[in-house]
Amino acid sequence: MVRPVRMTEQSITAYDVSQRVKTYDADMELMHPNRSKMVQVAIEVLPFPRTAALRAIDLGIGTGYFTKQFLDHFPNSRILGIDGAQAMVELAKARLRFLASRVQFATRSG
């Protein structure tokens, strides 16, 4: 029988490795060459005007890649980014430092 708690630990531990985090986005670009376009399309199909004051949760925010594009597209929006891997969150905080007033982080699993 698969135990959910164990799965949660594994899914976070796999990402909480600073060496892996450093190359995460470059690795993703290799594995998913259309990653940027996919995120762009996912955001553009959201049925809200760009001026909407959205409040959203990025569950598993990782390096903040999606959140960065979301906040750029919706300049009045805010994000709560949740991730259990401290190493990923540190990179997300660095990437989003100029948008810090619009991002709140919670480092936890669940």
Ligand SMILES: C[S@@+](CC[C@H](N)C(=O)[O-])C[C@H]1O[C@@H](n2cnc3c(N)ncnc32)[C@H](O)[C@@H]1O
């Ligand atoms: C595949 S990465 C995706 C990161 C980001 N959303 C992206 O698209 O680049 C999955 C992220 O979810 C986090 N994660 C996985 N399971 C989790 C859990 N149960 N609780 C909190 N974070 C979790 C990992 O630490 C990792 O940063």
